[in-house]
Amino acid sequence: MKLDVIFRVAAKIFIPFMLVFALYVQFHGDFGPGGGFQAGVVAAAMVIFYAIIFGLDAAQRIFPQRLVELMVPAGVAIFAGVGVVSLFLGSEYLDYSRLLHDPVHGQHIGILLVEIGVLVTVAGTMVAIFYSFIGRGR
Amino acid sequence: MDLLQAIVAHYNHWIIIFLMVSGLYIVVARGNMIKKLVGLGLFQTSVYLLYLSPGKILGGTPPIISEQHTVYSNPLPHVLILTAIVVGVATLALGLALVVRINEAFGTIEEDEIFAGEEDE
Amino acid sequence: MVLLTLLAAITVGIVRMRNLFAVVVLGGIYSFLMASVMIVLDAVDVAMTEASVGAGISTVLMLAALHLTKTEEAVPTHTPLLPLFVAVATGIVLVFGTFALPSFGVAETPMNMHVAPYYLQNSIPDTSVPNVVTSVLSSYRGFDTLGETTVIFTAGIAVLMLLKGKRELKPGPKRRRIRR
Incomplete structure (x- = not known):
């Protein structure tokens, strides 16, 4: 797909900032607005933006279809895995208090891990859906 | 004066009901399937507002705890709606995928034309 | 407003x-x-x-x-009078119901007195996370969120099943009949 040079340069400038913003939203979600759902959607929007400007093939070289489809179940596995780990450490399922020596820190780290799981699933699902819609049109 | 107070107190509910009813109307009256999905989205967003607006407390701030504030709006509906939005877009994508497949099988996305085609058989 | x-x-x-x-x-x-x-x-x-x-x-x-x-979008073939009637009737019933609801922005409603103050007070001591929405989302109601993530996972898999793979080029019998 040949597009105007302005689009390409603007995309190249914007995309790193979009990724940084997604990570900021992810890891600052404890203190300000944000969290796994929003960060996942912003990260997926970055991939979709890249695919719109540079074409589907270029996007699939960087984020291959297999990786994206792997991300969909991997996030759920991370989320459920945290629950199972807390089960083995002697507390209830998805109760993060025993993840670290201190219950409060355990809760905090548990929230971060779970949010990463949510991020992976949401981003993977959105990109996979987008790929399948666009791939259908060709 | 009473009327004015009633309007101010319930304006949010009335707008929510208007959005809900127009979503319902689109889903029932229009035969185009993508339009139906848009109507479903309207209905859905009206439910988001229905959950969020009673949680707002006048003079409250967003529920991020800090030293300067004491009154916070209710965080529980925010949590429910946050997940509902993302689930909503996932189900919307599923609906669109079904519409695309219907278009490939029948060559149209209008309900009436599909029914007409089936009656001919 | x-x-x-x-x-x-x-x-x-x-x-x-x-x-x-x-x-x-x-x-x-x-x-x-x-x-x-x-x-x-x-x-x-x-x-x-x-x-x-x-x-x-x-x-x-x-x-x-x-x-x-x-x-x-195609022009609809039948009149939209019945759906319009259904929609307006539903709307009137719902508006009648709103007069029993608490008015906008009041703090002392049952919804705001029930479980929300517990979350607001205990978020910092329990989890040290100031954003209450995040702590409720992933800690107090983590099970809910696991369910939501599973729903997204399921929807993604369903879309992949429906749309992946090559498009079948042979048109079915129904397709030709409609296109005549």
Whole structure:
């Protein structure tokens, strides 16, 4: 797909900032607005933006279809895995208090891990859906 | 004066009901399937507002705890709606995928034309 | 209040418009307005999600689906009187119901007195996370969120099943009959 040079340069400038913003939203979600759902959607929007400007093939070289489809179940596995780990450490399922020596820190780290799981699933699902819609049109 | 107070107190509910009813109307009256999905989205967003607006407390701030504030709006509906939005877009994508497949099988996305085609058989 | 009125105006546009492309673009505007309303309602997390999901992802998906189908809606064959009647009747019943609801912005409603103060007071001592929405989402109600993630996972798998693979080029018998 040949597009105007302005689009390409603007995309190249914007995309790193979009990724940084997604990570900021992810890891600052404890203190300000944000969290796994929003960060996942912003990260997926970055991939979709890249695919719109540079074409589907270029996007699939960087984020291959297999990786994206792997991300969909991997996030759920991370989320459920945290629950199972807390089960083995002697507390209830998805109760993060025993993840670290201190219950409060355990809760905090548990929230971060779970949010990463949510991020992976949401981003993977959105990109996979987008790929399948666009791939259908060709 | 009473009327004015009633309007101010319930304006949010009335707008929510208007959005809900127009979503319902689109889903029932229009035969185009993508339009139906848009109507479903309207209905859905009206439910988001229905959950969020009673949680707002006048003079409250967003529920991020800090030293300067004491009154916070209710965080529980925010949590429910946050997940509902993302689930909503996932189900919307599923609906669109079904519409695309219907278009490939029948060559149209209008309900009436599909029914007409089936009656001919 | 102004924002809510604008939302209603956009809705009228969406109902009346027959060009689906315009409907989708209006839907994007609707989502941004909805996000602004949510900021006014103090739901900053939700507003962020709505702005990125409603105006971003779902608009892109709708446009992709329009690309695969048609962009013009057919003129309806039967009169919309019955659906209109059903919709208006439902609306009147619902408006009648609103007079029993608590008015806007009051703090002493049952909803705001029940379990929310517990979350607001205990979030910092329990989890050291100041954003109560995050702590409720992933700690107090982690099981809910696991369920939601599973729903997204299931929907993604279903879309992949429906749309992946090559398009079958042979047209079915129904397709030819309709196209005549």
